[in-house]
Amino acid sequence: MPDNKPKIILASQSPRRKQLLEWAEVKFEAVTSDADESFSTNMPVEEIPVFIARNKAKAVQQKLNSDAIILAADTIVVLDNKVINKPASRDEAIEMLRLLSGNEHRVITGVVLLRDNKEVSFADVTHVVFHKLTDEQIIFYVDKYKPYDKAGAYAIQEWIGVTGIKSINGDFYNVMGLPVSRVLQQLKHFTATL
Numbered sequence: 059m060p061d062n063k064p065k066i067i068l069a070s071q072s073p074r075r076k077q078l079l080e081w082a083e084v085k086f087e088a089v090t091s092d093a094d095e096s097f098s099t100n101m102p103v104e105e106i107p108v109f110i111a112r113n114k115a116k117a118v119q120q121k122l123n124s125d126a127i128i129l130a131a132d133t134i135v136v137l138d139n140k141v142i143n144k145p146a147s148r149d150e151a152i153e154m155l156r157l158l159s160g161n162e163h164r165v166i167t168g169v170v171l172l173r174d175n176k177e178v179s180f181a182d183v184t185h186v187v188f189h190k191l192t193d194e195q196i197i198f199y200v201d202k203y204k205p206y207d208k209a210g211a212y213a214i215q216e217w218i219g220v221t222g223i224k225s226i227n228g229d230f231y232n233v234m235g236l237p238v239s240r241v242l243q244q245l246k247h248f249t250a251t252l
């Protein structure tokens with residue numbers, strides 16, 4: 059039987075996002091987006107990851123000139139309304155984890171589905187509380203796991219998350235980079251309206 063479902067392209071080089079979509083048994087092709095990830099400092103924090111995800115999706119759409127569904131996402135960590143990006147150095151990673159230690163922060167993933175000029179977007183928020191972390195724990199984690207490609211300098215799915223997180227409220231997979239079940243729901247709606 060011919061498969062009339064539109065092709066899905068994941069505009070990402072993130073191994074976590076690929077893994078999550080594979081776990082969801084979604085058929086897709088991944089294409090790296092070289093989009094600019096900068097944003098205006100006046101932008102409300104909730105809008106930032108959707109704005110960046112849209113730029114990633116558009117960059118891949120232009121690169122491929124394709125009518126596939128492009129799926130892009132961006133994850134940020136927000137503490138006291140301040141965005142914590144990926145750490146640029148060992149010192150910055152240590153500093154970020156000291157700030158997160160003993161506190162609650164938000165992880166926001168913006169998701170954009172794009173096909174031709176039709177778009178669906180949303181932001182998913184998960185609240186995460188870290189136990190108080192010692193400097194010994196923080197330095198061990200940073201030196202062993204080198205979390206330089208992770209927003210907030212940590213991965214919930216690694217040692218620091220497994221041992222250092224007190225509670226989460228919201229979707230775990232959103233923290234890992236993709237709120238998979240919500241993405242699947244939206245993909246279903248989106249495909250139905252095409």
Ligand SMILES: Cc1cn([C@H]2C[C@H](O)[C@@H](COP(=O)(O)OP(=O)(O)OP(=O)(O)O)O2)c(=O)[nH]c1=O
Pocket residue numbers: 069070071072074075090091114131132133134135165207208209210212213214215219233234235
């Ligand atoms: C907070 C947190 C982030 N992360 C990851 C998810 C994202 O991949 C990354 C944030 O950076 P992003 O810019 O969202 O994604 P990326 O650069 O890895 O990939 P691409 O732009 O190509 O899609 O941090 C975790 O894996 N675990 C966590 O607990």
